[in-house]
Amino acid sequence: MKMWVLSCATPAYPAHSATVAMPTLKSPSSTSQLSFHRHDSPFVPEVTFSSLFMEFFTNPLQGNLVVKAVDSLHSEFRAVDSLVAVNSSRVLKAFKNARVGSHHFGGSTGYGHDEAGGREALDLAFAEIVGAESAIVRSQFFSGTHAITCALFAFLRPGDESIVLDKFDYQLLAVAGAPYDTLEEVIGKRDCGGLGSLKDFGVEYREVSLDEDGGLDWDALKVALKPHTKCALIQRSCGYSWRRSLSVNDIGKAIKMIKMQNPDCLVMVDNCYGEFVESIEPPAVGADLVAGSLIKNPGGTIAPCGGYVAGKKKWVEAAAARLSAPGLGIDCGSTPGDIMRTYFQGLFLSPQMVGEAIKGSFLIAEVMASKGYKVQPLPRETRHDIVQAVQLGNRERLLAFCEAVQRSSPVGSFTKPIAGTTPGYASEVIFADGTFIDGSTSELSCDGPLREPFAVYCQVSEWLILVPF
Ligand SMILES: Cc1ncc(COP(=O)(O)O)c(C=O)c1O
Numbered sequence: 001m002k003m004w005v006l007s008c009a010t011p012a013y014p015a016h017s018a019t020v021a022m023p024t025l026k027s028p029s030s031t032s033q034l035s036f037h038r039h040d041s042p043f044v045p046e047v048t049f050s051s052l053f054m055e056f057f058t059n060p061l062q063g064n065l066v067v068k069a070v071d072s073l074h075s076e077f078r079a080v081d082s083l084v085a086v087n088s089s090r091v092l093k094a095f096k097n098a099r100v101g102s103h104h105f106g107g108s109t110g111y112g113h114d115e116a117g118g119r120e121a122l123d124l125a126f127a128e129i130v131g132a133e134s135a136i137v138r139s140q141f142f143s144g145t146h147a148i149t150c151a152l153f154a155f156l157r158p159g160d161e162s163i164v165l166d167k168f169d170y171q172l173l174a175v176a177g178a179p180y181d182t183l184e185e186v187i188g189k190r191d192c193g194g195l196g197s198l199k200d201f202g203v204e205y206r207e208v209s210l211d212e213d214g215g216l217d218w219d220a221l222k223v224a225l226k227p228h229t230k231c232a233l234i235q236r237s238c239g240y241s242w243r244r245s246l247s248v249n250d251i252g253k254a255i256k257m258i259k260m261q262n263p264d265c266l267v268m269v270d271n272c273y274g275e276f277v278e279s280i281e282p283p284a285v286g287a288d289l290v291a292g293s294l295i296k297n298p299g300g301t302i303a304p305c306g307g308y309v310a311g312k313k314k315w316v317e318a319a320a321a322r323l324s325a326p327g328l329g330i331d332c333g334s335t336p337g338d339i340m341r342t343y344f345q346g347l348f349l350s351p352q353m354v355g356e357a358i359k360g361s362f363l364i365a366e367v368m369a370s371k372g373y374k375v376q377p378l379p380r381e382t383r384h385d386i387v388q389a390v391q392l393g394n395r396e397r398l399l400a401f402c403e404a405v406q407r408s409s410p411v412g413s414f415t416k417p418i419a420g421t422t423p424g425y426a427s428e429v430i431f432a433d434g435t436f437i438d439g440s441t442s443e444l445s446c447d448g449p450l451r452e453p454f455a456v457y458c459q460v461s462e463w464l465i466l467v468p469f
Contacts, residue, residue: 252285360460409434
């Protein structure tokens, strides 16, 4: 869920659109400010509604559906608050153990050797939070795709046998169906023009398809491993597939099954969009490495760039050598300016932002399902990532939905997202994100590939934006 194309040569929407109602207060006592207090529910603001759903569907009753959804999700929201409390205290404990101090916020330049211990403290805290031996959290990771790539290349080596025989061993096995779109060229599933995919290096690839219900196919997984399967890739979140996201428990069960068949097989979890959605992370259930992006969950909407790899020390070092160079490892690489502070602050705030995003996903599922749309996950189903997918059924609706989200965003509300080609993606993609960090999706964003079933994938930490404006 990546890049977007904007048409901003001329305003896409007038500055004061007649279709966007200004907030109208129910309370006669105030006419200039929104009030977020109501006696029966702390979650429902006292406003009449012109939500993006109402704007999108132009049915005046839609606003009331949003109110009803917020009210009826009271107990789900309470459970999310408990999760936030647990995860926030885990982060706090890790910060204390790493003795995080303001001296760690200083920037560094050049090689980064002159740095005051910030990277080390952040790595320590991050490793503890995800239950790993070791972690590298670095601005030099461009994105989730880049961090995942470093982790995969850390594990996988060309098999001598396969090169001699000009026949590949099945070394990389994706156990949860197709991996995220941008990994296709990394793996060599889609031709990257000889630029150095895993396939170019002699690593063959195989997939275990998902079960009919969109979950793991346990029967197939039981017999999927070969002696030469060197790495199993598990994607926790749904990506752009109409599938279930995996619980950490399920990931643990899959890892056990994998290691029982082939104890030497290393397990790598694509953790994008899964961080802090549960109270434990995949290294705690045996993942050898996990990787993800800081402009998603663990950056708390504040980190301006970067990614992470965490897991077994040996393999984190190998991933670091892929990021930099063998021998340089993790001591190199400066973090100029104010970035270190944003990493600590973003990580600290992340459980709260993730909590808001889970609430946003409950809300979207509730409202869109009540309008008759297919949603994944289902309303009120336990969440394992922050993504809420909705099948809109055709191109026009998908474009219109993204335009409506863009209009509701704090940044670039006057612009119109345009579908287009994006590096790493085979399909045309549309992307609406009026966010403060370019390409960040954790505030209020939605996007989707222009292909069947024309599903939109929403991430909404600022879910209150959906309700009043
Ligand atoms: C499950 C999953 N994995 C990997 C990625 C790739 O992350 P990035 O866009 O940061 O490269 C995404 C992006 O949305 C994703 O959803």
